Amino acid sequence: MSKLEEAIGIANPQHPQCATILVLDTSGSMAGGNIKQLNEGLKSFKEDVLSDELARKRVDLAIISFGEGVNIVSDFSSAETMPDVALEASGSTPMGDALLMAMDMIEQRKRDYKDKGIDYYRPWIFMITDGEPTDMDYGDPKWNDVAQKVKDGERNSKFMFFAVGVDNANMKKLQAIAPPERPPLKLQEGKFKEMFTWLSKSAQKTSNTKIGEQVPLDNPTGPQGWGSVPTN
Numbered sequence: 001m002s003k004l005e006e007a008i009g010i011a012n013p014q015h016p017q018c019a020t021i022l023v024l025d026t027s028g029s030m031a032g033g034n035i036k037q038l039n040e041g042l043k044s045f046k047e048d049v050l051s052d053e054l055a056r057k058r059v060d061l062a063i064i065s066f067g068e069g070v071n072i073v074s075d076f077s078s079a080e081t082m083p084d085v086a087l088e089a090s091g092s093t094p095m096g097d098a099l100l101m102a103m104d105m106i107e108q109r110k111r112d113y114k115d116k117g118i119d120y121y122r123p124w125i126f127m128i129t130d131g132e133p134t135d136m137d138y139g140d141p142k143w144n145d146v147a148q149k150v151k152d153g154e155r156n157s158k159f160m161f162f163a164v165g166v167d168n169a170n171m172k173k174l175q176a177i178a179p180p181e182r183p184p185l186k187l188q189e190g191k192f193k194e195m196f197t198w199l200s201k202s203a204q205k206t207s208n209t210k211i212g213e214q215v216p217l218d219n220p221t222g223p224q225g226w227g228s229v230p231t232n
Helices: 033-050 093-116 142-154 171-179 192-207
Strands: 019-027 059-067 070-078 124-129 160-165 185-187
Touching: 019 070, 019 093, 019 192, 033 059, 033 185, 033 192, 059 093, 070 093, 093 142, 124 192, 142 171, 160 171
Parallel strands: 019 059, 019 124, 124 160, 160 185
Antiparallel strands: 059 070
16 A cells, blocks of 8 residues: 555645635525535636645645535545535525534544644635524524634634625624634625635645745735625
């Protein structure tokens, strides 16, 4: 068995890895234009990462959907080996379970890296939703557990957490889940492609730096950006 095969599915273990999980709302309300744009955005994201020599070796990507249950659409893999994805919209919005799964997967992946002596960047969790959780209510024990884990993860540099609200997303509830230092953004209408372009460029920037180096990301709320800060 080769070293690559021994490296628990990590395609390029000689490179530092940036574990990135996309947590995507596929509930029934995403049907129509949103799910179409989401699928198109995923395709362009993959193509952009593949176009960068280092990003294609260092971005370790997984996709979780939450709608008709919580599903691992694609487990961690390089963009080169990630299958093409065609998401469908149905069901409710089990956001709490999806976030718990994403955080567990990040911790397991970091253990994998450590076990194999592979360096890694601070992981990313990037969530897109057009609603609010249906598997937990504000202030109940599960809500408090999920929100605290998200905030602790960001504060303790376990991962970077990004939340993006689409259309009628409940931005106040997203604000209550997201860490205060990285509040949720509202996607400007029709700008899925721009958001995924920003995400791929950010992944490319990160993968072209040294471990621990601060990476200045483009401002997603700038004049040419795709997001806006919600007002209370």
